[in-house]
Amino acid sequence: MQNQAPEISLAIAQFVRVLRLSGVRVSVAETMDAYRALAWIDLLDRRQVRAALQALLIKNPSDRPVFDRAFDLFFLSGEAKEELFARWRRQKEAEEQKLAAAGQELAQLFQPWEDYIPEKYRLTRENLQTFTRLPAREQKRLKELIAQMRGNPVNNPGELVARVVQAALNYWRYYLLKREAEEKEVSSPEDLFPVSADFYRDPGEQILYADLQNIQDEQLPKMTALIRRLSARLARRLSRRYRQSRRSRAIDFRRTIRQNIRFGGTPLELRYRGRRPKRPRLVLICDVSASMARYSRFVLQFIYGLNSAGQKIESFVFSEDLERVTPCFERRRDFAATMTDLMNESRQWGQTTNFYLALETFRREYKKLIAPDAVFIIVSDTRTVCWEQAAGLLGEMARKVRDVIWLNPVPAAGWSGLPAAAFRKCAQMYECYSLYHLEKIFRKKIPG
């Protein structure tokens, strides 16, 4: 049984690598099991091979779509693989062409001020890349903006225009970062073929993994249904963990008997079963400033779902300052109404961000919540004014509570350009830009 052809072990090793690159966790032991399993099946029957690998490598239903696509791709014929690469190369070339064209186009627009633009405001390749990836509508808007600046009697219009354009492009880059992060993995053909989890996923499941910033309005009903289902299931799981702790202490008969043998069996000393840990108090502090508004909507929807399924979470929103929104959740109405309340009643929605001020307010007015049984969940992209002070204050608070968990909608690859590092000193920060992340973090990382 063990003397299988070496190609098979190589193929399995490579296939497992593909799965891992796509975010599926596969252990060495499981890889060995898969290898052993292949000895028992008909290797010429594709269905059997597929079933065997799936049964031994994929232990979570959410990984199944990834497996399906990976399997189909991996066990492609040589020509099919060639075709895939050719397509990938063509895509790359097309992209380069677009880049060149965009460069020319913008250069023309800037031409009247060509000589006045200082070196540091000249568009970089990165800016151009961002520009080519913008939706056509946004491209047009930017171009119009530049055109309008002509004949603007400012001192040095060239510099002003270039700065505005660059700022706009930087802003956009932040939203497009994820795609770039993916492309890094795609960039080398040695990887056998482009690997990225989204690439494999079933369109029907995409929404679970989709970036919350990019959810279109027509997808909202589907999102709402999905969030409701996820949060209800999660709440059920979470409540199980601690339900037992409410029971009174139970006598452990076995240990009692053993303890009392020396008294001739009369149970003089009782023994009890161990107590369970106390349930932590969850406190959500959610950024709803302009850059976060769309995203936070879904997070709050999720929290609302948890709340209505019986998980109590103290909730606050902030942008320029902080506000408590827990009462909105407790009114026990449906989500649309709750959301409208939140938007109407909160003055924070869509403002700029001052996390420091928000924390100050929190410390002043909700002091009681800063307690050893509290777990803080902070939702923010870390873009805030006064971030140094904010980080300092959060650090102080972190020492007094059980845990601080930070959900960041910016993919980890983009954290270096943000004050994220300062906050990571006192909080566990996780990238969290899809429902998939959100659910997983709540399930695995958040106690209670």
Added chain:
Amino acid sequence: MLDLSIPELHKALEREGYICDLEQAVTIYLALKLGKPLLVEGAPGVGKTEVGKVLSRVLQTGLIRLQCYEGLDENKALYEWNYQRQLLKIQVLKETGCAAVDETSLFGPEYLLERPLLKAIRADRRVVLLIDECDKVDEPFEAFLFELLSDFQVSIPELGTLTARQIPVVVLTSNGERELSDGLRRRCVYLYLDYPGVEKEVRILQARVPEAGEKLIRQIALVTGYLRSQAELKKRPSIAESLDWARALVALNAHCLTEENLHFTLNMLLKNQEDQDLVRSKIGLAALLNSCRENETGPQEAGRREACRAAGGCRRA
């Protein structure tokens, strides 16, 4: 013990009334051949428990079932000392004037109450051990299970170590109410059961409720599949429910679906009042009926099923 080939096992499973695809048969087969526990997950009522039961029939061996619940502990799952009998014995010894009670005499096999796990370990034959709904247990007990499944031996302080004579065939089922540990998952062969497609459901219905007749069975499968694709439902109907529904219709002596018998039996298919209301008010019984009628004929059916699949409704089984 298992001398069957994969196709033979597949046939044997179906002969015993368990309808499955080749893929499921391969998975079960590998669990047996590799001697690993089979972890079966999926929504409620899709046939998880049945896997364990049918395996014991196919293998013609005993089924030992451990039904898990919250708070299940080793006393209920593994063994327990017969406390009353021990007390009785102590009492007797006292009355007969014995000064000191000899501990060892109180922890002999005759005071041991075997629970399912110990029974499976001490069985003479290789039995099927069905650990049903293992997501219901608490984490410490899961850790204990994990260890037990690794070496199939337990040490009872008073008796020493007991080792399995025959490693049982272990089937674990879970509704995913609590996430099982990665360690446990890694140790198992994994079988995920999805809701069946229309064709498979037809075959299951034929195997379980043949008296319903071909036409009615087809309609039942179509309507059930259609309802499963409706995202707003709180709880999607499972196989257990489509079977119940079929039986109810047979009891009404129905040969095909009508708005009337649909009206009277909908509560068999949708157990949740809100879902029933939703179907009655939003979708409408007539529309429900129509959708399944259109579906019955030729290419339209395929098209519709495609559409339903694209909507994430009935995925491949």
